[in-house]
Amino acid sequence: MRLFLALVPPPELREQLGELADAAHANCGGRRIPDESLHLTLAFLGEVSDVQATELVDWVRRLTVPPGEWRLDGWGHFRRPGILWVGGQSPDPALTALHGHLWDALEGFDLTGRPTCFVPHVSLLRRARRLEAHGLPAPDLVWGYNRVDLVRSITRDWGSRYVSLARSPQN
Template sequence: MRAFVAIPMPEAVLPGLLALQEPLRAGRPVPEENLHLTLAFLGDTDIPALETLHEELETLAVRPFDLRLAGLDIFGGDQPSVLFIRAQGEGLKELQKSVMRAIRRAGIELPRARFAPHVTLARFNRPGPEDLVRIGRYLQAHGDAALFPFRVTGFGLYRSDLHRDRAPRASGRLSLKPAARPHSLPA
């Protein structure tokens, strides 16, 4: 089963994200129910490993923190594949590192990858010249977009269906537990 660990977007943030998608006249907007910030993509993982991971994730003691979504950009360079908004927040990298340690304790091996926190807004499938112009104009007009910060109080372990029009299904939503001791800020 394909799975990932993510922070879901709260109801109060969704209108702002949807408003950013509206003027984009290229690609496929990510459906409202699929908007999230991926902490770790697990790929195809068997059920026993996911059950072990769920238990490991429940032991995490991470403080809730404020998250800010600001600055639009694309992945893919000259052939963009994804439009996203960047995510920042003291505590975000700490949470992601804690999730990665839990994944390793659960016996799930993932390739090392740089964490680039973001929320995907749209996907592109080989955009043509007209689409590239639209994307460029969109980024010029909206690239500095910023949403009001919100409090992150939980994350979840999700199953990802391969169907393009279906939302990821939650296999468990976890709340952040109070930290046993103060955590130092990430360097």
């Protein structure tokens, strides 16, 4: 099964991100990410065995995540595959440390794929026709976090559906 670790926004923030996604979609076209799929990927694990998935569920349920705040105050994009996202204009040391801590532990599960560069972001559009943020509202959101979800990605013809398999305890 295809898994990743993510921060999942609380309902109020998810609604605000959805409003930004609506504005971006109206301005840039493409495929809007549904509100229920909005998240920050901390570690993409790819395909894992059922045995590894069970071990990861147990690990995440015991995982301690230090509380932090992430300021989302800028737009960005990945030219391929036309992803428009919102994130921070400045690097966030706490998120970078969390990302590194998670990958240190994941390597103990014989998982590979630690990226050489971590760009915290929330994807709002895929296959956008325009990747310019000109004319879009300036984001200014604060995401308080203290939990991580282990999420399964189920791919369908119309897109992906995400199912949380485990959540770390709230601090």
